[in-house]
Amino acid sequence: MSGLLVLFNPYILVGLFMYFISAILWIVVLSKYDLSYVNPLLAVNYIFSMIIGYYLFNEVINSYRIAGVFIIVVGVVLITLKG
Numbered sequence: 431m432s433g434l435l436v437l438f439n440p441y442i443l444v445g446l447f448m449y450f451i452s453a454i455l456w457i458v459v460l461s462k463y464d465l466s467y468v469n470p471l472l473a474v475n476y477i478f479s480m481i482i483g484y485y486l487f488n489e490v491i492n493s494y495r496i497a498g499v500f501i502i503v504v505g506v507v508l509i510t511l512k513g
Contacts, residue, residue, distance in 0.1 A: 470509040473502050 436442060459468055477499050483489035
């Protein structure tokens with residue numbers, strides 16, 4: 431019975447709804463652009479996660495994390511450049 435209670439938890443329902451919306455948006459994006467172009471853009475999630483963690487959960491952002499984000503940004507830019 432507790433499994434059903436977890437399923438109807440408002441946070442779980444909101445998370446499932448957001449996942450559904452993201453899946454629909456991903457299908458729409460893939461129908462318009464090449465996978466090799468848009469897939470590297472998913473790495474931007476690491477940047478948003480770090481920013482959200484800092485503001486919502488008071489996580490510490492040290493120089494290693496900043497360097498990692500910089501490397502991710504450079505990588506995404508290099509991969510998505512048209513050659």
